[in-house]
Amino acid sequence: MVLTAEDRHLQVMVSVDMDGPQTWITASVVTLNAFGRAYMIPVGLVHPAIVRAMLRRMEPVA
Numbered sequence: 924m925v926l927t928a929e930d931r932h933l934q935v936m937v938s939v940d941m942d943g944p945q946t947w948i949t950a951s952v953v954t955l956n957a958f959g960r961a962y963m964i965p966v967g968l969v970h971p972a973i974v975r976a977m978l979r980r981m982e983p984v985a
Contacts, residue, residue, distance in 0.1 A: 924938070924939045924940075925937070925938045925939075926938075926939075931955065931956070931958075932954070932955055932956055932958045932959035932962060933952055933953065933954060933955060933959045933962070933963075934952070934953040934955065935950070935951070935952050936950070936951045936952075937949070937950045937951075938950075
């Protein structure tokens with residue numbers, strides 16, 4: 924499944940691929956202008972920590 928969102932500043936694509944018990948999530952962001960690039964600077968710094976914290980909280984589904 925691929926989810927996309929776009930505004931004047933960013934294009935965001937998220938792909939979710941599930942194969943049995945394994946799940947792969949891939950995200951891609953394309954900046955469209957200077958505001959998008961400036962916005963992504965702080966987001967890029969904190970995003971990995973937020974994703975790791977969210978993944979630690981996930982519980983397996985039976």
